[in-house]
Amino acid sequence: MESGEEVKIHPSEVRDNYVSSMAKYRKELMLRCRQYQIDFVEADIKEGFRQVLLPYLVKRIRMQ
Numbered sequence: 001m002e003s004g005e006e007v008k009i010h011p012s013e014v015r016d017n018y019v020s021s022m023a024k025y026r027k028e029l030m031l032r033c034r035q036y037q038i039d040f041v042e043a044d045i046k047e048g049f050r051q052v053l054l055p056y057l058v059k060r061i062r063m064q
Contacts, residue, residue: 033040039059043052 030040032038039056041052041056
């Protein structure tokens with residue numbers, strides 16, 4: 001429940017905590033992907049699906 005209490009924070013501290021947490025999450029995700037032999041591909045969703053799909057399809061064709 002909201003109490004109406006105000007909490008003062010420093011944006012740089014929030015940012016540092018967020019960046020650190022995301023780096024830890026990314027590292028764990030990459031580790032799990034390697035563990036289960038899953039390709040981990042970073043992608044910018046603004047660029048569309050082709051930047052991920054095309055290299056994947058090329059890789060699959062080469063594996064045959």
